[in-house]
Amino acid sequence: MILPEHFSDLYNHLAHWQVLLDILIFALAVFYLSRTLRASGTWKIAVGLIVAGVVAMIATMIGLRGVEWIFSNLSQFALIVLIVIFQPELRKILERTTTLLRNQTQADLHSLPNLIEETLFELAGRKWGAIIVLPGNDPIQQWITEGVKVDAIPSLPMLVSIFDPNSPGHDGALIMEQNRISRIGVHLPLSESKKLSDAFGTRHHASLGLAEKTDSLVLTVSEERGKISIFRDGEMVPVREKGEVAAHILAHSKNSGSNLSIIGLGAGKKFLPLLLEIGASLMVATLFWTLVIMSKIETREMIFTVPIQYTGLQENLVLDRDIPSEVKLYLEGSSSLLSTMDLSQLRVQVNLNEVTEGDQVVALTGQNVVVPRRVKVTDINPSSIKISVKALHEATLLIKPQLLGKVQEGMMIESVNVIPPSIQVLMPKKGASFQVPGSLLTTPIYLHGIKENATVYCKVIVPGGVQSPDRRWPDVEVRIQVKPQKN
Secondary structure, eight states: OOOTTHHHHHHHHHSSHHHHHHHHHHHHHHHHHHHHHHHHTOHHHHHHHHHHHHHHHHHHHHTOHHHHHHHHHHHHHHHHHHHHHTHHHHHHHHHHHHHHTOOOOOOOOSSHHHHHHHHHHHHHHHTOOEEEEEOOSSOOTTTOBOOEEEEEOOOHHHHHHHTOTTSTTTTSEEEEETTEEEEEEEBOOOOOSSOSOTTSOHHHHHHHHHHHHSOOEEEEEOTTTOOEEEEETTEEEEOOSTTHHHHHHHHHHHHTSSOOOOTTTTOGGGHHHHHHHHHHHHHHHHHHHHHHHHHHSOEEEEEEEEEEEEEOOOTTEEEOSOOOOEEEEEEEEEHHHHHTOOGGGOEEEEEOTTOOSEEEEEEOOGGGEEOOTTOEEEEEESSEEEEEEEEEEEEEEEEEOOEESOOOTTEEEEEEEEESSEEEEEEEOSBTTBOOOSEEEBSOEEOTTOOSOEEEEEOBOOOTTOBOTTSOOOOEEEEEEEEEOOO
16 A cells, blocks of 8 residues: 655655656656557557556555456466557667667758649649658658659659649659759558548559658648648648648748758647647656656565574584574565565574573564565564583493495394594583483495405594584594404
8 A cells, every 4th residue: 555655765766867857758658659650540549558557556556466467377478468569669669769860961841842832733634643741750661662853953844744634643642852853753651540531542642651651741732632742751632722731841941951840830739739748748758767767666574484594603503493583574575676676685683692501582573584685574473492502521422333235145243443432522411301312323334245344434423512622523433344254
């Protein structure tokens, strides 16, 4: 659950320039994505996905485990599906990011817009079909086909003659770049959306297709109706009077140049919608970032079973009974921190440097627990442990060889010598929970197959509570002598 104090944590997260830059970059991505999806007609799918994402984040914040489980298990598969569905849109966004870094030189277009507008109205009056393309920042080479390269200064007679029905290139589009005619007779991609009805011909569907895939300005004249249409950002705008075409060209030239401002170039009416779209992108980016951070700082309580580490016991003391080896910790912290915590570093430390001989109770508190920062220990179960400490005294114990099996048939053991025969040990005195051993056994010695005298080196088996004075157990040498059996 999100508590009021978490909003101060949220403010602390926001008060960094890295966070503001993060939100700005994400807002820019949202802005280009929204314009691209709107142009391609797939914005409804994007809205549905955004709603699903918001539902998933809210479910995580308020603890709807069922909904959270569904989204977490479908997220990887959904990511692949999204890449496949929005592949053209993602490609276009990447292309636009590269063209933003390119400083294009734009010539003065204040005379060219009037020329193009006059040409379009002349063609509309004659009912000659035409398409004139003014590219923007997005490259169009991958979307156009065929055509003839031309490098000519545009004029009214030349433009009209290109779209003369008797001209070989009149059915294609004319590409205008750097105030010059660069290519004619070009074929454009047909629109994949359903924005235009079947009443419009191929010329209009092709114009919309290029406007959907790039930021080009496409000017089209209908051969059947003698009407002028403007295609831009995946939308068609019919021209009703003179002056509209020139205004659109001026606005387009400003948008596609190095200066992104559109004020003062006849496009002031479009400034407010653009400003609102930028503000909405910033709002969505901020909201998304806030929901992500709030889900990360959401406080939860989780239970962990961790081992107990006993340290600091004096050399002359030993724990005399079975003691707990693990406890349950109740930890409180952010869900992201608890879920990513390194459990191998989580432990309870019990320092026994001040304990003395006898039975006693050791309390477990948060100071005994090693946890990451910003994680709080709310409870420990059990909250205390009982230990029994015995003092060690020095004793001498015999070493007995642990012989298993029989020597080879026809042979018998004559003698077994152990070197050393005994060792000095430290062990508790007799008590209820400690059985004082009379001797120490060696590790197993297998007699099978022995047919002659042999020497075996082995270790001693040390029971719990018994220690070596020098913290090192010596190797034991066992000499076995055999002889033939008498009949």
